[in-house]
Amino acid sequence: MKMLAAIIGAAAAFCLSLGHAQAQSYPAKPVRFLVPFASGGSSDIIARSLANHYSSALGQQFVVENKAGGAGNIAMEETKRAAPDGYTLILGHVGTLAVNPAMFGAKLPYDAEKDFAPITLLALVPNVIAVHPDLPVKTLAELVAYAKANPGKLNYGTAGNGSAGHLAMEYFKLQSKVDIAHIPYRGTGPMLTDLLGGQVQLTFNGIPPILGHIKAGKLRPIAVGSAKRVSSLPDVPTIAESGFPGFETSQWYGLMAPAGVPKAVVDLLQAEAAKALSSGDAHRRITEDGALTAAGTPEAFAQLIAREKQRWGEVVRAAKIQPD
Incomplete structure (x- = not known):
């Protein structure tokens, strides 16, 4: 038993050190940043503003790719299947993370809460x-x-x-x-x-x-x-x-990676996003047209997704909204 415990401990230490090593060298090549919608609109403004900051701050290109289709499901599924190494990111959205689970049900090709690692909330629109x-x-x-x-x-x-x-x-x-x-x-x-x-x-x-x-x-x-x-x-x-007390609805956007991405990479991306959203060009570009920056922890973003998934699921069911 002592030998087994030692093996498990050594394996855990190796994985931890590997994660730190990956983070220290990250990013060592360009990073894909998928946007699950066509170009134009709030999603593009937010993604490109953040990508520009990352490219400048981290020394590698963060390349925004608009990959529309399937109400965002195509890009979400591609991200789910990508290697969890931090080189594929996606712009999460109230639609793909809170609406689609109810609208598509069992046909949804991903689990909004299990297949992705929340990094940070980015903006409220x-x-x-x-x-x-x-x-x-x-x-x-x-x-x-x-x-x-x-x-x-x-x-x-x-x-x-x-x-x-x-x-x-x-x-x-x-x-x-x-x-x-x-x-x-x-x-x-x-x-x-x-x-x-x-x-x-x-x-x-x-x-x-x-x-x-x-x-x-x-x-x-x-x-x-x-x-x-x-x-x-x-x-x-x-x-x-x-005349409608308590009514509130805003679009929201956040940064996601495939589940299993090293925590050190998540922490780096979250910290740099917080810098970008607090001041500078990204903050100015996102807010000048009426959006609100909203950086936060991965845990807070995960909690928001869970709450919004329940709320909008109720609206989808009550309004009988069906996918195309």
């Missing part, structure tokens, strides 16, 4: 309900009243079925009991083209991609989904203060 200026509403109460007076006549656009905007609006529809039809697009860009053209009347979207259109008067903001008002739209009330 408040959502805003925005309408085409031709829609005769200026407040959330007026929007609800108009929708109830015209059931089924309003359409809202999103970046796709099961997207964060889709879930946010379905959550609001459950709370307000309004009938507004969903029009899914293949990305925020195509949706905005039709929203600006009046083909759809409103959206419940992350602020960064539409802030410029709001400031230009091409879209009218009605209410933000965050718990507090946001600095980029200080005069726009929250949904909670507009």
